[in-house]
Amino acid sequence: MISIQHLSKTFQSGQRSLLAVDDVSFTVVKGEVYGLLGPNGAGKTTMMRMILGLLKPDLGFAQIDGHRSDQQPDEVKRKVGFVSASAGVYQWLTGWEMLSFFGEIYGLSSSEIVSKIDELTEILSLGEFLNQGCATLSTGQKQRLSLARALIHDPPVMILDEPTLGLDVVGSQVIFNYIDVLKERSKAIILCTHRLEQAQRVCSRFGLLHKGKMVLEGTLAELKSQTGRNDLVEMFVDLIDEKRVNAERPVQAVNH
Amino acid sequence: MTESLPPEKSDERGAAGVASVPGVRRRKYRLRRLVLKELRETLRDRRTIVTLILMPLLVYPALSLVFKTYLLSNIGLVPTDEPISFRIAYSGDTSDADVSTAFEQIVAGIQGATRNNSTDAGVDGVPGEAAASESLGEVVQPGGGKAIPNQEQFVPIHRHSWIPVSQTSDDTVERLVELGVADVGLYLSREERRAWQVGDLRIVARNDVFSETAANYLASKFKLLNEFDIQQRLKKVGLPDGAVIKVSSLIVGPESEPKSSFPLASLVPLVLVLMTITGAVYPAIDLTAGERERGTLETLMAAPVPRFGILFSKFLAVLTVAILTAVLNLIGMFATIWAFQLDKQFGGGMFNATVMFQIFLLLILFAAFFSALLLAVTSFAKSFKEAQVYLIPIILLSLGPGLMAMAPGMSLDGVYSVVPMMNILLLARDVIIGEVVVIPAVIAVLSTLTYAFLAIQLAAWIFGSDGILNAGSGSFAEMFLRPIKVNRVVPIFATLFCLVLLFPINFASIGYLGRLPAETVGDLQYRYLLMGLFTFIAFMVVPWAVAKHQNTNIKTGFGLNPPRIIFLVAGVLIGISLWTIVMSLTSGWHEVYGYLFGAEKQDAWHHRLVEVATAQLERISQISPLVILICFSIIPAICEEWFFRGMLFRSLLKTKAVWKAVLISAVVFGAFHTLSNSAIAIDRLIPSTLVGIMLGYLAYKSDSILPGIILHSLNNAIVIFLAYYEPSLSELPWFPDKDAPIPLSWVAGGALISAVGVALIWSAKRPIVETEEVELDSNTMIEAV
Structure with a gap:
């Protein structure tokens, strides 16, 4: 469903250039949740934007259901639901207006929009605040609304960029439970998160990014055998520590 | 997955890339949806409402009170229903x-x-x-005693x-x-x-x-x-x-000036335009930088809507708010004028429905231009605050032409008909006083449309760039970091920095030179040599210092390679002949000017030019020819080539196509000559630009500025010495009369020699230029930071 091939991106800023994503490849199939993990600034967000066609890669490409995001970004966007921590809501619209706006943008008919909003309201318990102005919503409510917004067109692919950032335990539990639901509905999902315990539970496979490079990839069992560590947290700490100690030394991808 | 998609979507997918009718309809529908959403968002925002409704309600009564008590009493006018x-x-x-x-x-x-x-x-x-x-x-x-007011x-x-x-x-x-x-x-x-x-x-x-x-x-x-x-x-x-x-x-x-008694006619458009700007500013920031700050922009872009569609819907929304503001202000203003009977002093009938409608159309035009400009600037900003910082200079700058248009004696002609904002203000004033001249009015409208189009293009370009989502990417300060490796040419932003510096240095030096005594020949010689020194500093020393700071190789950065002989020959040929074409072009432009703005304006303008030229000629006629050669030929040729064909052209060439680099550097060169005479000499724009194109082409083919320096100095020397020796030359039987146009035979001969020169350039091969780019290593760069 999702196929990432040798994706690379360098940012130029004045005299500075920054290699944000460096030759990353992986695939995600239907019904799979792929955990894209890494410290801040590892290049996760850049990668997601390239997958969505929001940024043009310098090298390589991302393919969703046979459409390359650099060539047919609109086709790709129709098939992807995108949620990010920073994805805000329109302050002066109500939740219902926002959902219906996006429904229309994705080309749904009015009756489809109504039934879809009803369905999402049920699952994500939006009913209590759907007619409120978005400016008045809590962080958790906003994030549920964002998730509903990303699902309004029932996309086969979900890209979730730290969807639980800033949420309390209960709030993030709602989101993770819903990711389970999506998995059951055989969506292909890429999940970026720092909630490693939750990720460990919900994700089928993982990719660990650092400084734009894919340093570890595989199922939890594979990662355990490669690193000799028992859980993601330990692997993560190792990864960052190693980098801090050997900042100058180029690190090879372990499984690449 | 596909079965869950609604049928319309499948249709659309099938028609991807084909401009089918349903696809077009859907796009239109979507654009309408986008505009509606933007408008709904903006109009629900109470900050928009404040500028939209409260301002016209409060500002005009206040303004009219001030106007009535202060301005009218100052000019000795009081309303006629009170006895004087x-x-x-x-x-x-x-x-x-x-x-x-x-x-x-x-x-x-x-x-x-x-x-x-x-x-x-x-x-x-x-x-x-x-x-x-x-x-x-x-x-x-x-x-x-008292007069009884009646029988008005x-x-x-x-x-x-x-x-x-x-x-x-x-x-x-x-x-x-x-x-x-x-x-x-x-x-x-x-x-x-x-x-x-x-x-x-x-x-x-x-x-x-x-x-x-x-x-x-x-x-x-x-x-x-x-x-x-x-x-x-x-x-x-x-x-x-x-x-x-x-x-x-x-x-x-x-x-x-009879028009000076119409301050209201100038003031009305200015206030309306400024209020329209005020109305557009908030939505422009909010719908771009604001959305970006709140993160909704990314969400919107993740939807299958082309970026230009998003931008265009934002443009339409900002424009709508701006027009709404304009309408409310127009109503508020005319209601106030009517209520306070301000129009009576200025000959009633000035403010009727037709005038209001025409002013309204002009405001729409202006709003379209300014909304696009605002969007271009605010799209660049990452946050609301940053956008405000960018907008302040824009608004202050736009006050300049606004206030200039208020000055008495201004008329919509010549360069003023193409100065953005000013042309609309002058045209609106003419509409109010009922003295619209057709051709300048058409020029003003067309040029503003052009600016609006360019501003939308600029906004779309910024909006389409990767940087629109890339919140963390750099700051202006980073531009001025010193690179570690050697640059082959000066980075474009550093060149632009020099270009921006040129203008204040130029104006300051003109101002300073104007204050020096100019009584004796010695004074004048000193003044011209000083002028040469300033040119040297602005065009050579500053660019050199910036290039050094940017770790640029001076030889490659400024094109100091020894050229092949053929290019030097071509430079000489064109240098001795191009002036004939330039001069006939200048007089051709005079005719065009006359056609556009009327014979009267043409005469006035011509008279002014002759006056300036005569005054200058009078001054230089006393100076030694050597000083003239240095100050008017050699120094300008070397310094201007150093900057325009050296630094600027070569910086441009790095990223732009050859013809674009030639054209841009030539237009900048032309524009600089337009502004250099302390007044705006629009007649020099086209000829100087053409010379710039010639010089750019020569600099490209020869990969050197030296042939251009020869061309430039010969050209300048001939023009200045023709004027210098005019009194003795005119005694020669074959020399044309002072006011007569250049003889056709001269122009033909000049064109022929120039053509030979161009043919030589064209036939000669460009030397192989090393274009290896300095590889920027991300790690070393970041450490350097």
């Missing part, structure tokens, strides 16, 4: 007893009539008579006092008026004295609004006197039957 007092100086010529008596009787007649009629006002059954007598009747005698359809009612002048000369009356002792003067016209049988009166006014009001008032009084049972009245004052008082008027004192 003025002093009339009058003189009868005592040398002619009959005349004198008659005149005094006329004066006494007015006074008497007013006295008499004030008691029996309106007793007659005839309406006209009654009205006229009433109106006359309300005039109050010297130092008199006739003449306004004022009080006045008389200053009798018994001197023999009528000049005294004029002098009194001119000095301001009297507001208006009255005497029997001297020229027509011989024929004087009846009442030839001359009204003397000063050239100010107050005095003119008084004169108009007196004239209207006499008119009434004539119209209204004149026989009877004249009999009363002892004049023959059927006599008519002939009234003529005379303005004394310095002349002033």
Whole structure:
């Protein structure tokens, strides 16, 4: 469903250039949740934007259901639901207006929009605040609304960029439970998160990014055998520590 | 997955890339949806509402109060429904007893009539008579009592006092008026004295609004006197039957621009334009930088809508708010003008529905341009605050042309018809005073449309760039970091920095040089050498220092390679011949100017150019030819080539196609020559740009600025020495007359020689240029930071 091939991106800023994503490849199939993990600034967000066609890669490409995001970004966007921590809501619209706006943008008919909003309201318990102005919503409510917004067109692919950032335990539990639901509905999902315990539970496979490079990839069992560590947290700490100690030394991808 | 998609979507997918009818309809529908969403968002925001509704409600009444109490009293104008007092100086010529008596009787007649009629006002059954007598009747005698405001359809009612002048000369009356002792003067016209049988009166006014009001008032009084049972009245004052008082008027004192008495006509468009800007600013920031800050922009872009569609919907939303603001302001302003009767002072009828509609159309045009400009700037910003910081200079800058358009004596022609904002303001003023000239008006509208289009393109370009989502990518400060590796050419931003510096340095040096004494030949030589020094600093030293700072190789950065001989030959050929084409182009442009703005403007403009040229020629004619050669040929050639074809062109060439680099550097070169003479010399734009294109092409093919320096210095030397030696040259039989156009044979010969030069450049091969780029290693760069 999702196929990432040798994706690379360098940012130029004045005299500075920054290699944000460096030759990353992986695939995600239907019904799979792929955990894209890494410290801040590892290049996760850049990668997601390239997958969505929001940024043009310098090298390589991302393919969703046979459409390359650099060539047919609109086709790709129709098939992807995108949620990010920073994805805000329109302050002066109500939740219902926002959902219906996006429904229309994705080309749904009015009756489809109504039934879809009803369905999402049920699952994500939006009913209590759907007619409120978005400016008045809590962080958790906003994030549920964002998730509903990303699902309004029932996309086969979900890209979730730290969807639980800033949420309390209960709030993030709602989101993770819903990711389970999506998995059951055989969506292909890429999940970026720092909630490693939750990720460990919900994700089928993982990719660990650092400084734009894919340093570890595989199922939890594979990662355990490669690193000799028992859980993601330990692997993560190792990864960052190693980098801090050997900042100058180029690190090879372990499984690449 | 596919089965869950709604049927329409499948259709659409099938039609991907094909402009099918449903696809087009859907796109239109989607654009409408986008615009509606943007508008809904903006219009629900109370900050928009504040600028949209409260401002016009509060600003105009406040403004009009200020206008009424301060501005009007300052220019000596008060509304006509309140009585004003003025002093009339009058003189009868005592040398002619009959005349004198008659005149005094006329004066006494007015006074008497007013006295008499004030008691029996309106007793007659005839309406006209009654009205006229009433109106006359309300005039109050010297130092008199209150005037009763009524009968507005006739003449306004004022009080006045008389200053009798018994001197023999009528000049005294004029002098009194001119000095301001009297507001208006009255005497029997001297020229027509011989024929004087009846009442030839001359009204003397000063050239100010107050005095003119008084004169108009007196004239209207006499008119009434004539119209209204004149026989009877004249009999009363002892004049023959059927006599008519002939009234003529005379303005004394310095002349002033007639348009200066219309500050309201200039002020109205400026206030409307500024308010329209105010209305557009908030939505422009909120819908771009604001959305970006809140993270909704990314969400929107993750939807299958093309970026241009998103931008365009934002543009339409901002434009709609701007137009709404304009409408509300227009209504508020005209309502205020109407309510406070401000239009009366400026000749009623100025503000009618047609004028309002035309002003409204102009405001839409302006709003389209400014909304696009605002979006281009705010799209660049990452946050609301940053956008505000960017907008402040834009708004301050736009005040410049706004205030310039307010200046008296400004007219919509020449360069002003293409200056953004200013052209619309001048055109709006012309619409209000009813003096629109078609061609400049069309130029103003077309140029503003062009600017709007360019601004939308710019906004779309910024909006389409990766940086639109890339919040963390760099700051301006990073631009000025010193790179570690050697650059082959100066980075473009550093070049632009030099370009930006050129203008203030240039203006400062012109200002400074203008203050130096210019009395002796020594003074002048010193001045010109100093001018050369400033040119050297601005065009050579500063770029050199910036290039050094940017770790740029000077030889490659400025094109100092030794050129092949063929290019030097071509440079010489073009250098000695191109001036003929340039000069004929300049005179051709004069004709175009005349066609566009009328023969009168053309003459005025030509006259000014000749004046400037003559003054300059007068100065340089005393200076030694060596100094002239250095200051007008060698220094400008070397310095300008160093910057324009060296630094700028080569920086551009790194990222731009050759023709674009040539064209951009040539236009900048042309623009600089347009601005360099302390005044705007628009006639130099096209010729200088063409020379710039030639020089750019030569610099590209030869990969060196040296042939260009030769071309440039020869060209300048010939032009300046033709002027310098003109007095002795003109004695030669074959030399054309000073004011005559260049002979066609000269132009043809020049064109031929230039063509040979161009052919040489074209046929010669460009040397192989090393273009290896300096690889920027991300790690080393970041460490360097």
